[in-house]
Amino acid sequence: MNEDTIAAIATAGGTGGIAIVRVSGGEAGTILKKIFIPAVKREYFESHRLMYGRAVDADGEALDEVMAVLMRAPSTYTREDVAEIHCHGGSASANAVLVRALSLGARMAGPGEFTRRAFMNGRIDLARAEAVMQLISANSEAAARASLRQLEGGVSGFVRQVSDRLKDVLALLEASTDFPEEVEEEAASEAVAASLREIAREIRRHGDRRSARMLREGASIVLAGRPNVGKSSLMNALLNQERAIVTSIPGTTRDVLTERISIGGVMAEISDTAGRRDTQDPIERIGVDRARRAAEGADVVLIVLDAAVEMDEEDSGLVKSADDRAIICLNKSDLPPVVTAQQLNSMTDAKILEISAQTGKGIEELVEELGRRIAVGEENNGQLTAQRHIELAHSAADSLTQAVKAIEMGMPLDTAAIDIREAMAKLSEITGENATEAVIDRVFESFCVGK
Ligand SMILES: Nc1nc2c(ncn2[C@@H]2O[C@H](COP(=O)(O)OP(=O)(O)OP(=O)(O)O)[C@@H](O)[C@H]2O)c(=O)[nH]1
Ligand SMILES: [Mg+2]
Structure with a gap:
């Protein structure tokens, strides 16, 4: 058991409904009884019972109208006696109550010290504390x-x-x-x-590591493909919003455009990129470089192809480079087909989906597939x-x-x-x-x- 009693404001700073001062340690009860005067005497400091009353200063002057609870060890967060005083939000009254607790012998808690005590007192292990x-x-x-x-x-x-x-x-x-x-x-x-x-x-x-990072920071999905295949159209279809500029002019998208998207409760970032091609335009060249780098760091790469025109070298290069992060989206499948899924099957093991960003065909399947790729650890508990x-x-x-x-x-x-x-x-x-x-x-x- 720790000798000293610690105190801190447990709620976030700024304006809010309530602000909570938390005190833990052997003196928590004594300190609370000096700060808090319950309105109804018969509720006097029964353990784990929320009471209504006033927080007062050393002269008995009211600091705030509050709710307070005394929780006797061991059924508490720290396994020590814990007192909580629920003040009005904003920092003023919680600060006043905290200062009063400190003047009554509590010490300011360090980072995570309440949870550290829960660990030290054997209530939770380190992994649970984290x-x-x-x-x-x-x-x-x-x-x-x-x-x-x-x-x-x-x-x-x-x-x-x-x-x-x-x-x-x-x-x-x-x-x-x-x-x-x-x-x-x-x-x-x-x-x-x-x-x-x-x-x-x-x-x-x-x-x-990849699953862990996706869970912590969100997954990144990057669209890749040569110009005019419909990357920006697909981005818009997935976001359900006209976010990226779409035109029939190849080379429309120049920069990486990133938006947040939630897929099956997992936060993800989706990025539209410039169409890949050899170009003399210095601006477009920078865009193409950025597109390559974005795809390199992505968790999922959507390789977009135009089903209505013959594949060129850029397309087959992309298909051949498809790794386990890739999903091949055969877009514009609403038009008479020139490239088919069977044809691609002989070139790659990657998942191939026939879609149309324009009619919405296959978009639902694509979202489901994305969900499977970025959903992490649902089935495995650990x-x-x-x-x-x-x-x-x-x-x-x-x-x-x-x-x-x-x-x-x-x-x-x-x-x-x-x-x-x-x-x-x-x-x-x-x-x-x-x-x-x-x-x-x-x-x-x-x-x-x-x-
Ligand atoms: N028929 C049909 N047309 C589509 C489809 N998807 C996109 N398009 C058209 O294809 C053209 C190019 O679309 P974008 O989405 O701008 O293509 P992009 O890949 O972003 O092109 P860049 O930004 O130049 O790399 C536009 O005229 C779209 O309307 C589709 O599924 N079916
Ligand atoms: Mg585009």
């Missing part, structure tokens, strides 16, 4: 959902499940080294290597999103791969055991078992004061 912060800063419904799953123990559950499986593998390893006459070494090696490979794959899948977790997960997976290599090279099985233990140690750092003070400090450094 999820609190992520939830606060989530900028989309999907990001918020992912944080909430982690707050509810998604990451911790995943770490526990993987660690349990590694413990089983270790047990098998130890059996084969301790009782070589009973366990056939070669069979054991193969079984161990297979499990480790599978576990490493699963860890890497949960720690997928999708990691925090950078710290992802780095630890990858380094744990690397240790397991190392163990597999050792086994494949015919090294003694206890060499692999060392790597497995190392992987387990990395995983336990995610939830904060054995986390050093420095690691804990770094985690809470990024928190806001009052949480």
Whole structure:
């Protein structure tokens, strides 16, 4: 238990309905009773009961008309006694109440100190503490959902499940080294290597960097294609709004034009770009360069082709370069076809959709496909999103791969055991078992004061 009592304003600054001063620690009750006078005496400081009354200064003068609650340990956010005073919004009255709490012996809380106490007092593990912060800063419904799953123990559950499986593998390893006459070494090696490979794959899948970034920052979708194929028209169709200029003149779009779009609750950015071609126009050339760079950094590239004209070199170059981020949109499929999906199928493995930005044909299917590409971790509960977790997960997976290599090279099985233990140690750092003070400090450094 911490000796001192901390206090801070828990709500955001600026004008608002209410502002909450939060106090946590052994003195929270004593301090509240000096600041707050309840209007109805029989409600006098019953735990977890919201009371109406006045906050007063040292002379008993009213600071504000407030609601207040005293929550006795241990059923509180920090597992300590917690008092909250709900003042009128704006900073003036909450500040006055905070100053009064400080004058009564509370100390100003540091960033994330309430949550740090929840962690120190064993109420939540480190991964859940981080999820609190992520939830606060989530900028989309999907990001918020992912944080909430982690707050509810998604990451911790995943770490526990993987660690349990590694413990089983270790047990098998130890059996084969301790009782070589009973366990056939070669069979054991193969079984161990297979499990480790599978576990490493699963860890890497949960720690997928691209998914994590898409969840945190939103996915980026970039339109690519040669001039006049209908990129800007498709951008407008997806946004349901005449945002980009559309003309029949090739080379209409010059710059990268980016808009926000929500697909299945995931926030994404969609960018229209200049049509790609060799050109002497210096302005258009810069545009084409920017178009290339935008596509390089994108999570999804929509390669747009004109179905009504023969493909040129630029088109086939784009189709051949299509990687797993690409969706090929065969646009203008309302016109008599010159290029067909079958024809493209022989050139690429990428997904091909026949669409028309003009009539709307295939747009719904395209949105569904986009949703599948950028929807992250809906089905797997333990999708990691925090950078710290992802780095630890990858380094744990690397240790397991190392163990597999050792086994494949015919090294003694206890060499692999060392790597497995190392992987387990990395995983336990995610939830904060054995986390050093420095690691804990770094985690809470990024928190806001009052949480
Ligand atoms: N029939 C038909 N015409 C289309 C379709 N999509 C776009 N167009 C027409 O094709 C022409 C070019 O459309 P844009 O959307 O400006 O093409 P773009 O790829 O953005 O062209 P740049 O900006 O020059 O690279 C316009 O005249 C559009 O009306 C479609 O699905 N069907
Ligand atoms: Mg355009």
